Amino acid sequence: NAGVTQTPKFRILKIGQSMTLQCTQDMNHNYMYWYRQDPGMGLKLIYYSVGAGITDKGEVPNGYNVSRSTTEDFPLRLELAAPSQTSVYFCASIARGGFGTDTQYFGPGTRLTVL
Amino acid sequence: SQELEQSPQSLIVQEGKNLTINCTSSKTLYGLYWYKQKYGEGLIFLMMLQKGGEEKSHEKITAKLDEKKQQSSLHITASQPSHAGIYLCGADLSGNTPLVFGKGTRLSVIA
Numbered sequence: 001n002a003g004v005t006q007t008p009k010f011r012i013l014k015i016g017q018s019m020t021l022q023c024t025q026d027m028n029h030n031y032m033y034w035y036r037q038d039p040g041m042g043l044k045l046i047y048y049s050v051g052a053g054i055t056d057k058g059e060v061p062n063g064y065n066v067s068r069s070t071t072e073d074f075p076l077r078l079e080l081a082a083p084s085q086t087s088v089y090f091c092a093s094i095a096r097g098g099f100g101t102d103t104q105y106f107g108p109g110t111r112l113t114v115l
Numbered sequence: 116s117q118e119l120e121q122s123p124q125s126l127i128v129q130e131g132k133n134l135t136i137n138c139t140s141s142k143t144l145y146g147l148y149w150y151k152q153k154y155g156e157g158l159i160f161l162m163m164l165q166k167g168g169e170e171k172s173h174e175k176i177t178a179k180l181d182e183k184k185q186q187s188s189l190h191i192t193a194s195q196p197s198h199a200g201i202y203l204c205g206a207d208l209s210g211n212t213p214l215v216f217g218k219g220t221r222l223s224v225i226a
Contacts (some may be wrong), residue, residue, distance in 0.1 A: 033213050040124075042203065042218040058213065090157060104148065104205070104214060108157040 002026050006091050006107035013081040013114045021076040021110050023091030031094045032074040033104075034058075034066065036087040043090065049074055081114045088112070118142065119206050121217035128194050128224055136189040136220045138204035146207040147187045148214060149178050153200045161189075161202075191222075199224045 007022045025032065030051045035043040045058030049068040063085060065077040074093075078085060091107040120139045128134050138147065146165050150158040162171045164180035164187060171178050175192045191198055201221050205214035 031213075035216075040218060043205075043216040045213050045215075048213050103160050103163060105160070106150075106158040109155075111155070 004091055004093055004105050004107035006089075006110050008110060009108065010111045011113070013078075013112065015081060015083065015114060017081050018077070018079050019081065019112075021078070021089055021091075021112075023074045023076065023107060024072050025074075025091075025093040025105070026072065027093060027095070027105070028071060029093035029095050029105075030071065032068070033092045033094075034064070034074070034076045035090045035092065036060065036085075037090060037109075038087050046076065046089075078112075083114050086112060086114045118208060118215050119204060119217040121202075121204055121220050123220060124218065125221040126223070128222070130195060130224050130226050131193050134191050134194055134222070136202050136222075138187045138189070138206075138217055140185050140206055140208065142185070142208050144180070144184045144187075144206045144208065147178075147180055147184075148205040148207075149187070149189050150203045150205060151200050152203060152219070158203065194222075194224045196224050196226070198222060 004025045033048040034046040037043050044060045046064050047066040049055045052068050052071050055066050055068050068074050089110045092104050094104045122137050148163045149161040152158050162178045167182040167184045169180045177190045180187045201219045203219045205216045
């Protein structure tokens with residue numbers, strides 16, 4: 001298994017541009033998450049999905065959109081990029097979610113800079 | 116307010132010394148996860164604790180969850196340069212939701 005893969009690893013955007021961060025997992029996990037990590041701030045949840053066709057907002061969803069058409073893929077879309085979206089983005093997945101019974105696997109991250 | 120507090124924020128220890136990192140929640144934890152992150156890299160899963168009083172060890176790292184399931188500690192014995200990095204605790208606070216994370220503890224190990 002490749003686990004959780006993310007592309008691209010690095011990206012520089014100009015203000016107002018759009019882009020999609022790709023996330024794929026091959027573990028047949030139902031639950032997938034997008035986090036952003038700002039320096040010294042830990043991880044904050046952007047969006048999550050409990051299965052194909054189902055998505056929900058996390059703590060900081062503004063400026064982002066997601067879709068989950070398949071179990072494997074959970075892309076994160078940035079519309080009209082702003083400097084405040086400069087961050088490291090992590091995708092994660094877990095088999096069932098909740099009850100502290102499953103390991104959450106993380107992708108290697110996408111480092112995004114908006115200038 | 117931060118639901119999960121980690122302390123200390125940063126730590127510098129001499130190689131060979133022991134250290135402890137704490138993670139405290141205002142709510143009962145359904146599950147507590149410890150991760151390690153090296154600068155610029157993803158998170159590496161270390162251990163997961165679920166039961167009150169549970170303790171797990173892997174090599175020189177031991178994690179404990181208190182009986183009330185509101186605090187966890189991560190203890191490193193005889194620290195080495197390879198232990199340096201950011202340690203993050205993540206918690207399942209309500210049994211069926213995404214993890215929430217502490218802000219992390221940055222550990223440096225000096226020779």
